[in-house]
Amino acid sequence: MSDADRERPTLLGLLPWGERRAVSEALRTETVGGLVLLVAALVALVWANTPWSGAYEAVRDARFGIPGLGLDLSVGHWASDGLLTVFFLVAGIELKRELVVGELRTPAAAALPVAAALCGMAVPAVLYVAVSSASGGSLTGWAVPMATDIAFALAVLAVLSTSLPSALRAFLLTLAVVDDLGAILIIAVFFTSDLNLLALAGAVAGLVLFWLLQRMRVRGWWWYVPLGVVTWVLMYNGGIHATVAGVAMGLILRTTPDGPGEGRRAEKDSPGDRTAHLLRPFSAGVAVPLFALFAAGVSVSPPALQAVFTRPEPLGVIVGLVVGKTVGIFAGTYLTARFTRARLNPDLAWADVLGLSVLAGIGFTVALLIGELSFPDPARADHIKAAVLVASLTAATVAAILLKRRDRIYRRLCKAEDLDDDHDGIPDIYQHNPGGGR
Numbered sequence: 001m002s003d004a005d006r007e008r009p010t011l012l013g014l015l016p017w018g019e020r021r022a023v024s025e026a027l028r029t030e031t032v033g034g035l036v037l038l039v040a041a042l043v044a045l046v047w048a049n050t051p052w053s054g055a056y057e058a059v060r061d062a063r064f065g066i067p068g069l070g071l072d073l074s075v076g077h078w079a080s081d082g083l084l085t086v087f088f089l090v091a092g093i094e095l096k097r098e099l100v101v102g103e104l105r106t107p108a109a110a111a112l113p114v115a116a117a118l119c120g121m122a123v124p125a126v127l128y129v130a131v132s133s134a135s136g137g138s139l140t141g142w143a144v145p146m147a148t149d150i151a152f153a154l155a156v157l158a159v160l161s162t163s164l165p166s167a168l169r170a171f172l173l174t175l176a177v178v179d180d181l182g183a184i185l186i187i188a189v190f191f192t193s194d195l196n197l198l199a200l201a202g203a204v205a206g207l208v209l210f211w212l213l214q215r216m217r218v219r220g221w222w223w224y225v226p227l228g229v230v231t232w233v234l235m236y237n238g239g240i241h242a243t244v245a246g247v248a249m250g251l252i253l254r255t256t257p258d259g260p261g262e263g264r265r266a267e268k269d270s271p272g273d274r275t276a277h278l279l280r281p282f283s284a285g286v287a288v289p290l291f292a293l294f295a296a297g298v299s300v301s302p303p304a305l306q307a308v309f310t311r312p313e314p315l316g317v318i319v320g321l322v323v324g325k326t327v328g329i330f331a332g333t334y335l336t337a338r339f340t341r342a343r344l345n346p347d348l349a350w351a352d353v354l355g356l357s358v359l360a361g362i363g364f365t366v367a368l369l370i371g372e373l374s375f376p377d378p379a380r381a382d383h384i385k386a387a388v389l390v391a392s393l394t395a396a397t398v399a400a401i402l403l404k405r406r407d408r409i410y411r412r413l414c415k416a417e418d419l420d421d422d423h424d425g426i427p428d429i430y431q432h433n434p435g436g437g438r
Helices: 002-009 015-048 053-059 075-100 107-134 150-160 166-190 197-215 221-237 244-253 272-295 303-311 312-340 350-359 367-375 379-406 407-418 429-433
Strands: 065-066 070-072
Touching: 002 150, 002 221, 015 053, 015 107, 053 075, 053 221, 065 075, 065 350, 070 075, 070 150, 070 166, 075 166, 075 221, 075 244, 075 272, 107 166, 107 407, 150 166, 150 350, 166 244, 166 350, 221 244, 221 272, 272 367, 303 312, 303 379, 312 350, 312 367, 312 379, 312 429, 367 379, 379 407
Parallel strands: none
Antiparallel strands: 065 070
């Protein structure tokens, strides 16, 4: 290798040890949660297509809450507006961590995942608009195929027993984090109902107080949990989707530990890390699967499936997720590498990026949520949900074929990354290469 090649940045190179540990912890929980998510989605589909489908609809549409606070909601509504707030809170913490200490902390490091994610959101939206408008369909679902479901994707890898090197897994996680940010911005800007300015002002005041408590280094859940609940209620009544409150609080939480100060010991973990550690199992193992249980129960009868492939809106969703995600992410990655003169990790090939791009076409949780918001009519929403399921299954199948062909190489790379002959808890590759491949 020439000196010029050594000086070029490495694309999908070995992660620094600290970053790899953080990514591994996040993905371990997401993988288990993804398997629970798969089971929940399967239960919803089976339940909704049996003679007991009426019971499914009765449970999903049962209402409870506090009418005086505007919270007399159905079970399905509580799952999408309430439980998913926890999911977006964790997503906000992950995004903040990426921006402060992770892959997005510097423009040079952020260029690749951000460009790939943006292309992976823009191309599906453009393809949806093209397919839907060509047949006179509605354009309101343009945002449905933009999001990647990291838990579902990792569950597919777990079912296949496919080992991806840490750099590829981190790249997939960062793509999903940027996708989540794009999704919450779209929800906040494009899916607002009649605004209640007084309630919104109260929600903003709650977020400001949350920020002040963080700045003052105040600790104790008894401060933050009641404040978070009140802020969520105000955001919901303000007309903006309540999950925005979750991601806002996640972005406010500090993601760097405090150093030692007067009368205070140094923190080992930051408030964001502690919160994510506590909430990630609930988010991945309870909140998202319960949302899937009440969102994925759609008819898969022959007439319903025929509508998925003949109506312009669901067909646009399928093309956007399966084709748009693949083309957008692969093209964004390749063009960024060309313009930055980065060289691909010599242990990997562009076929690996292609397989990962196809896998990112699994758009389940956020796609279902945006589908519900885009199409309030239940019949049309069910067509969109069925399209999301069909597209996710297609993307998972194609990705499985592509990634399985490279599984022998992945296992060799993972074995090399995990080798620890001196049993000191740090893989040998990091001691031989302290820079972590950067």
